[in-house]
Amino acid sequence: MKVRHPLLVGTVLALAGATPAAAADVRIGADDTVLSAPVWTPAQVNVEVGSSVTWDWTGAPQAHPVLSNSPNWSFSTPNGATTATKLFDAPGAYEFLCGIHDNMRGVVLVGGAAPPPPPPPGQQPFPNDSPEPNPLETGGLDTTKPALQSVRVRRDGRGARVSFRVSERARVTVRLKRGSKVVRSRSVTVAGNGRLSVRGKGLRAGRYRVEISARDIAGNASGTRTARVTLR
Amino acid sequence: MRNSMGSFALLCTIGTPATLNRKGVTTSAARRAKQASPFAPFQRDVPIAPVLSPVRTERGVDVYDVDIREGMAEILPGFQTPIYGYEGIYPGPTIRARKGRAAIVRQRNGLSFDSNVHLHGGYVPAAHDGHPMDVIAPGATFDYSYPNEQDAAFLWYHDHAHGRTARTLYYGLLGAYILEDDREAALELPRDEYDVPLVLADHAFNKDGSFRYEENLDLGFRGDTILVNGAVAPRMRVERRIYRLRFLNASNARSYDLRLGNGRTMVQIASDGGLLERPLERTGFPLHPAERIEVLVDFRKFRPGSEVVLHNLLGDPATTRSVMRFDVVRGGGSEDARIPAGRMRTLERLPDPIASHRWDLTLQTGGDIQWKIANRGFDPTRIDVRPQLGSTELWQWHNPSERVHPMHLHGMLFRIVERSTGVVHPGERGWKDTIGVQPKETVTVQPWFTPYKGKYVFHCHALEHGDKAMMLQLEVV
Numbered sequence: 001m002k003v004r005h006p007l008l009v010g011t012v013l014a015l016a017g018a019t020p021a022a023a024a025d026v027r028i029g030a031d032d033t034v035l036s037a038p039v040w041t042p043a044q045v046n047v048e049v050g051s052s053v054t055w056d057w058t059g060a061p062q063a064h065p066v067l068s069n070s071p072n073w074s075f076s077t078p079n080g081a082t083t084a085t086k087l088f089d090a091p092g093a094y095e096f097l098c099g100i101h102d103n104m105r106g107v108v109l110v111g112g113a114a115p116p117p118p119p120p121p122g123q124q125p126f127p128n129d130s131p132e133p134n135p136l137e138t139g140g141l142d143t144t145k146p147a148l149q150s151v152r153v154r155r156d157g158r159g160a161r162v163s164f165r166v167s168e169r170a171r172v173t174v175r176l177k178r179g180s181k182v183v184r185s186r187s188v189t190v191a192g193n194g195r196l197s198v199r200g201k202g203l204r205a206g207r208y209r210v211e212i213s214a215r216d217i218a219g220n221a222s223g224t225r226t227a228r229v230t231l232r
Numbered sequence: 233m234r235n236s237m238g239s240f241a242l243l244c245t246i247g248t249p250a251t252l253n254r255k256g257v258t259t260s261a262a263r264r265a266k267q268a269s270p271f272a273p274f275q276r277d278v279p280i281a282p283v284l285s286p287v288r289t290e291r292g293v294d295v296y297d298v299d300i301r302e303g304m305a306e307i308l309p310g311f312q313t314p315i316y317g318y319e320g321i322y323p324g325p326t327i328r329a330r331k332g333r334a335a336i337v338r339q340r341n342g343l344s345f346d347s348n349v350h351l352h353g354g355y356v357p358a359a360h361d362g363h364p365m366d367v368i369a370p371g372a373t374f375d376y377s378y379p380n381e382q383d384a385a386f387l388w389y390h391d392h393a394h395g396r397t398a399r400t401l402y403y404g405l406l407g408a409y410i411l412e413d414d415r416e417a418a419l420e421l422p423r424d425e426y427d428v429p430l431v432l433a434d435h436a437f438n439k440d441g442s443f444r445y446e447e448n449l450d451l452g453f454r455g456d457t458i459l460v461n462g463a464v465a466p467r468m469r470v471e472r473r474i475y476r477l478r479f480l481n482a483s484n485a486r487s488y489d490l491r492l493g494n495g496r497t498m499v500q501i502a503s504d505g506g507l508l509e510r511p512l513e514r515t516g517f518p519l520h521p522a523e524r525i526e527v528l529v530d531f532r533k534f535r536p537g538s539e540v541v542l543h544n545l546l547g548d549p550a551t552t553r554s555v556m557r558f559d560v561v562r563g564g565g566s567e568d569a570r571i572p573a574g575r576m577r578t579l580e581r582l583p584d585p586i587a588s589h590r591w592d593l594t595l596q597t598g599g600d601i602q603w604k605i606a607n608r609g610f611d612p613t614r615i616d617v618r619p620q621l622g623s624t625e626l627w628q629w630h631n632p633s634e635r636v637h638p639m640h641l642h643g644m645l646f647r648i649v650e651r652s653t654g655v656v657h658p659g660e661r662g663w664k665d666t667i668g669v670q671p672k673e674t675v676t677v678q679p680w681f682t683p684y685k686g687k688y689v690f691h692c693h694a695l696e697h698g699d700k701a702m703m704l705q706l707e708v709v
Binding site: 032035036061063065067076077078079080081098100101102103122123124125126128134135136137138139140141142180189193217218219 | 271273274308364436437438439440442447448449450451454456457491493494496512530533534535536537538539540541543551554557559560566567587595597598599634637689708
């Protein structure tokens, strides 16, 4: 969105089109194309003494009650009105603004009066001349499952020792099961090569099933690798 | 009709950066020319406001000292932007308080005009609430006493001197006030650097880098640049962990409808007045001025190297659409926080309402141009409604206008009963202190007039509306 300055726009419009009018009725409308920065069209009019100016914002999406904005006149709009008219019978620069949109300003130049000076640079907008629209997202969700490789299971005293390689940083869990019951379980978070032992007192001799699985930080799980080990 | 802040632009342009340095001449224009654009998004890491430490503790009460003063902020590369700030910074320092542990914040007004401080969303005695007419004169101090007896919530503090909040908040007088409690701690939510307040506000700039303000009594101010914690649409490096993001809309009058990346899920856990009853998965949410919403985002699910843009569907695609970007980096270690799955709290049952009021929200365009509530503008000598302490009432906000009105009640909280436009979203069924009333909508809320007696105000938090003069006064008796 380019912020336009009403005075500058008005000046351009005035230079482009407006010519000093004979005593006549002149109409000023409202342009709400940029809803947050409406402008008067034209924002500057040159009229002869004895002319009347009508501001008309009938049908505009927002109200634009006209107020005088220079000490040489006093003018306001009745509640609810969408037009306002003023007869100018003395030369001068009559500045006006919208009572709702502070920067919606303009001037009626009567009898060849000079326009007021532009605002100082510090009050002129710094155009927000940025950017192409950005992609909303790059990368995206991690849906890659960790892969378990080189899994080796060996008896290790009263238990089993498992060595493995995991394709990404993941939490690797080794379960020692007898029948359907998990009798020992250990986990480690590791990237690359790892090793885990499941053992301890109280493990009876017999055949056990060893299950190895990995889950990464995004919650993706590898398949479960299994092996059998016989404890003596 | 112009208010007394005419000299404000002048005040805010003193301190223009040095434009000429005779040896090795550097002008602000030259500095600017080195930047592709001072408004390009995602160029800066999101700043996090410092946490204020108490200067002392007296009998279990934490005492803080804050200076309200002018300061300089580097918001656009190579420019200094004059601001007003608590401790001279924007946003002001964050205060972290704990339920059951009172705090006193001594505010010293180092500005050349009256100021005061409102703790937005706080259960605060009337004399310490920051009523628009209770001001701190230039050079004076006031000790704001905050009991901190309410449940954990993301509150904020800001200027509330009558008739100029649109300017003073715009120029920086606001900060976060985070209240914590045991119930929240038991939920094992993300903490420390994983618990991040994000203050959203739209701004515009003058050619010298100063903030540009344009009054628009109808729409309210609309800037063409989004700042998060005082940086132009910044980026935030996030580890593959769970983050608690606390969003505050501190814009004058801009509403947001926020989305994360390609519609990624966020888990809303809290609104203005603290935790919801249950966590709520959302792919986006509206955020009107002064509202807060807290979400948990699980960045563990994203690939390292992902860049995920938080954007505002209501923004202009070329300028105000992008709010900030989350850059997912490797690592993060083991996660000890969790995302709650079940009930987090049970909201108190409210007493039955004993009265009802209808408040029409309208713009008067003739004579003294102003916004009105029930055909009245703010009059500090008039009490508009006198609810009984401990009671509840039904308040109906009726909005025939074309603008959103974020209606805010001081010193108390309410629950939303009904919206004429549809069901009340579960994310709005917790405690609220501000509600965005849509054009042509009627919303019924049930305030609970507790815990203190005294004079408070309720008003529209589109700041231009509240300043002129969409604010009424209540006295809890």
